[in-house]
Each structure stands twice: as structure tokens, then as C-alpha cells.
Amino acid sequence: MEKLAILRWRGADEAPDTDALLTAADRICRAGHWATAYVEHTGDASVFRFGDDADGLVLSSGLTVWVDRHEQLTDVLDHLPTTERTTPYLLTESVPMEWRSRSWVDGLRSPASRC
Numbered sequence: 001m002e003k004l005a006i007l008r009w010r011g012a013d014e015a016p017d018t019d020a021l022l023t024a025a026d027r028i029c030r031a032g033h034w035a036t037a038y039v040e041h042t043g044d045a046s047v048f049r050f051g052d053d054a055d056g057l058v059l060s061s062g063l064t065v066w067v068d069r070h071e072q073l074t075d076v077l078d079h080l081p082t083t084e085r086t087t088p089y090l091l092t093e094s095v096p097m098e099w100r101s102r103s104w105v106d107g108l109r110s111p112a113s114r115c
Helices: 018-030 070-079
Strands: 002-011 034-039 057-067 085-091
Touching (some): 002 070, 018 034, 018 057, 057 070
Antiparallel strands (some): 002 057, 002 085, 034 057
């Protein structure tokens, strides 16, 4: 499985499309993927923005989606409502593993290896 992160940007004067995005995330899940949506707060703290860029666009929402193959990105993007900019990323996740031949105490720098 592979993980996609999809960031969505809107114009500063446009309203967030929270309901449409959550509906799209539901469709993505029904298509057999695991999706998590991150949306802009629209209540009393609506002045908060995730961030904005030089083009004046506001980072308004994002999704993480697990897919079988990264080539399924197009299928996932087809479910999303249109927005000013959509930026997908392929993520790599890994689990740190303990180095079995470690011989130094926690908190100390590792000795230099000699080849």
C-alpha cells in the first residue's frame, strides 16, 4: 500500500468547501481506500488559516489516502470538488529499527566507523 497526501488551496475570498470535501472523502472510502480529511475551521475561529502563499491562495484542506498503487491518484482526484489548486504528494512511511550492533549508551554520540 502507498499513502498519498493531497493539499487543496482556495482563493482568499472563497468560502471553504468543507461539506463537499467530506462527501468526497466518504466516496473515496466507499471506493475501497482509507481516507482522512483535514478541513479548515469555519466556526468562531474562522480567521485562522492553515497558511497562504505568494499567489494569495489559502491552504484550506487536505487529505491522506491509502491506495494499492500510486497510479490510483487520478481516480482519487476525480472524487474531489474543484479548487484553485490541488497538490498531491506520494509519501513514504517507515518504522525506525533498532541498530543491533549498537555499543554506546543512550545520549552519547555514536563512535565514528572505520572502514
